[in-house]
Amino acid sequence: MLKLPSILLISILMVCCAAKKDEQKTEKSSITHEQRARLDTAYFASGCFWCTEAVFERVKGVVDVVSGYAGGDRPNPTYQQVSAGITNYAEAVRIAYDPEVVSYKQLIEFFYASHDPTQLNRQGPDVGKQYRSEIYFQNDEEKKLAEARKEYLDQSGKYxxxxxxxxxxxxxxxxxxxxxxxxxxxxxxxxxxYSVSRPKVEKFMKEYKEFLKEDYK
Known part of the structure; x- marks a missing residue:
């Protein structure tokens, strides 16, 4: 049997370990595949994803929130590309939630309430289509609920x-x-x-206190 030289064998092991580390780094979600199987998922874009992630992390029934990019047409976009406005991606979040605790209808309400949905391709100081307000529906029911809330807000005179x-x-x-x-x-x-995200998050927490996780009340 042909034996590999010790130096070569060590090099291979180091490469494998490094690859495993990189693989682990790319796994942003804190929940397992088994946990995700019993949860529903929602996708929203409402300006800077730092703010959006922080808002939904505080909602009771939300198990996991991951910041990312949605709505574009090229694979594996980077922050540099998205922030430069050279892609069609928006800063967005993926929300894993327990539908027995919080409904998609409620998440839609929280989404609209946590930013200014009347600003086109911007939120506050952030300007560009990457900061647009957008709901990514996965079925007809989600589309119906998103459109109904939008129509309600337009007719309510809130804005x-x-x-x-x-x-x-x-x-x-x-x-x-x-x-x-x-x-x-x-x-x-x-x-x-401190100056942009925090006021938005605190405003949401004050308005929707009854829907917050215990740690944030």
């Missing part, structure tokens, strides 16, 4: 302008880079988080 949120079929979602995940919690004193 001076029409809601411009796009309601489109879900096509794809790519998880954002590691450093974007849980950014709000990990960098509370970062200038943008």
């Amino acid at each position: 001076d302008s029409k809601v411009v949120t796009l309601i489109t079929p879900y096509t794809n979602f790519y998880e954002a880079e590691d450093y974007h995940q849980n950014y709000y919690e990990l960098h509370p004193n970062q200038p943008y988080v």
Whole structure:
């Protein structure tokens, strides 16, 4: 039997270990495949995903929120590409939730309430189509609920302008880079988080206190 030289064998083992580490790094979600099987998933874009992720992480019944990119047409987009506005992707989140605790209808309400859905291709200081307001529905029922809430808000007179949120079929979602995940919690004193994200999150928490997880009440 042919034996590999020791140096070559060690090199192969090091490469395999490194590949395994990289593979583990790309797994952003904190839940297992078995857990995900009993949960439903929603996809929303409402400006900077740091803010959107932080809002939904606080909702009772939401098990996992991952920041990423949705709605584009090229594979494996990077933050540099999306933020430069050279793709059709929006900063978005993937929400895994327990439908026995929180419904998709409620998530739609929280989505609209946690940002300004009348701003076209921007949210506050963030300008560009990558910051657009968009709901990615996965079936007719989700589409119906998203459109119904949009129509309700337009007729309610809550806003001076029409809601411009796009309601489109879900096509794809790519998880954002590691450093974007849980950014709000990990960098509370970062200038943008402190001055832009925090007021939005706190406003939502005040308005929807009864729907928050115990740790955030």
